[in-house]
Amino acid sequence: QVQLVESGGGSVQAGGSLKLSCVASGDKYSYNTMAWFRQAPGKEREGVAVIFRGAVTYYADSVKGRFTISQDNAEKWVYLQMNSLKPEDTAMYYCAAGPLPFGDSPLTGDFPYWGRGTQVTVSS
Numbered sequence: 001q002v003q004l005v006e007s008g009g010g011s012v013q014a015g016g017s018l019k020l021s022c023v024a025s026g027d028k029y030s031y032n033t034m035a036w037f038r039q040a041p042g043k044e045r046e047g048v049a050v051i052f053r054g055a056v057t058y059y060a061d062s063v064k065g066r067f068t069i070s071q072d073n074a075e076k077w078v079y080l081q082m083n084s085l086k087p088e089d090t091a092m093y094y095c096a097a098g099p100l101p102f103g104d105s106p107l108t109g110d111f112p113y114w115g116r117g118t119q120v121t122v123s124s
Helices: none
Strands: 002-007 010-013 018-026 033-039 046-052 056-059 067-071 077-082 091-098 118-123
Touching: 002 091, 018 033, 018 091, 018 118, 033 067, 033 077, 046 067, 046 077, 056 067, 077 091
Parallel strands: 010 118
Antiparallel strands: 002 018, 018 077, 033 046, 033 091, 046 056, 067 077, 091 118
């Protein structure tokens, strides 16, 4: 079992920055991939960024060039640096962990472990 706790959400004006953090505890051998997803009211959950073994990264087209996912060396923490934020980035952001999903893209894969989320609100 793996427990995930997110932090760092908040309210910011368009063009601003936020950095989300997520810490994992429990069985570190249960995952080699960590990810950030988001869900806005009335919309489906969307994969934002994924990092595999602390090195290989994947990003949604909507955040490429603005967001950066990273991990610490122990692969216990995962971060999401969000720059040039837009109102459409407003959502609940969730941290996820697990084995690298099979399929076309890990951004659309499923993960067994999820945090409870942290709210990001971007005002225009």
